[in-house]
Amino acid sequence: MLNHWQIVRTVALAAVLGISAATAALAAEPANKVITLRADPSCPSNCDPGSDRPGYDIEIAKKIFGDAGYEVDYKALSWSRTVVEVRNGTFDAFVAGIKDDAPDFLFPQEPAGMLVNACASRKGTGWKWDGVQSLSNKVLGIIPSYQYWPELKEYIDANASNPKRVQPVAMMNALELNLKKLTIGRIDVTCDDISNLRFYSKEMNLADKIEFTPGIGEQVPNYIAFGPTNPRGPELARLWDAGIQKMRASGELRTILQRYGVSDWK
Numbered sequence: 001m002l003n004h005w006q007i008v009r010t011v012a013l014a015a016v017l018g019i020s021a022a023t024a025a026l027a028a029e030p031a032n033k034v035i036t037l038r039a040d041p042s043c044p045s046n047c048d049p050g051s052d053r054p055g056y057d058i059e060i061a062k063k064i065f066g067d068a069g070y071e072v073d074y075k076a077l078s079w080s081r082t083v084v085e086v087r088n089g090t091f092d093a094f095v096a097g098i099k100d101d102a103p104d105f106l107f108p109q110e111p112a113g114m115l116v117n118a119c120a121s122r123k124g125t126g127w128k129w130d131g132v133q134s135l136s137n138k139v140l141g142i143i144p145s146y147q148y149w150p151e152l153k154e155y156i157d158a159n160a161s162n163p164k165r166v167q168p169v170a171m172m173n174a175l176e177l178n179l180k181k182l183t184i185g186r187i188d189v190t191c192d193d194i195s196n197l198r199f200y201s202k203e204m205n206l207a208d209k210i211e212f213t214p215g216i217g218e219q220v221p222n223y224i225a226f227g228p229t230n231p232r233g234p235e236l237a238r239l240w241d242a243g244i245q246k247m248r249a250s251g252e253l254r255t256i257l258q259r260y261g262v263s264d265w266k
Helices: 004-028 056-067 079-088 150-159 174-183 194-203 233-250 252-259
Strands: 034-039 071-076 093-097 113-115 117-122 140-142 166-168 189-193 210-214 220-226
Touching: 034 056, 034 079, 056 071, 056 093, 056 233, 056 252, 079 093, 117 174, 117 194, 140 150, 140 174, 174 189, 174 194, 174 210, 189 194, 194 210, 220 233, 233 252
Parallel strands: 034 071, 034 093, 140 166, 140 189
Antiparallel strands: 093 220, 113 220, 117 189, 117 210
């Protein structure tokens, strides 16, 4: 039979072991179960955070990271600030960015979509992209900090100080503002991903006023990418890669993409 001190010591030991087991269990869980994603709205990949259709990348991220025990916190933020804040570690990752946006970021192997370069002009003008010479006597609406294809980027850099050639819009809904400026004649051309241009022109009831020149240059993969000093970045990238492969094999990826009228980019 245990005496009084043996009982006390046994209870104390059990308590210590219990605490150790609980500590080990907590250590096995993510220390912070919230993943913060930021970007300016760029439908259909990432849309209004409050919508029942927040974007296919957001739905995919919620499925992948949710299955791993994380909660996804997605909010809209201007693109230039997004890149700065993710790089500083304020937020975990940006959405729908390309490698040229932030070469120092950690990019998963699996993309989160594919960008198809295109330009929009007013219907009836007959304008089509045919190299930068086609921008002669045209006002181009741009979004600062966006990484346009090399030929267009060189043109923008060379004419950035001339508002009769290049007009920037740095606000969060920059693409929508550029499309509005296009239709009322304040600019003549704006360029972006074709799916974004088509989505917003339809949402704004401007589709019958705009013409597109799609398929300019090479298609470019975009990503959910993590800040360079984010200690969780490698693990989150690994989860994304494994999750995309699993969802592609199960058909879940196709189901989500179909809700947005998008095909698998692979």
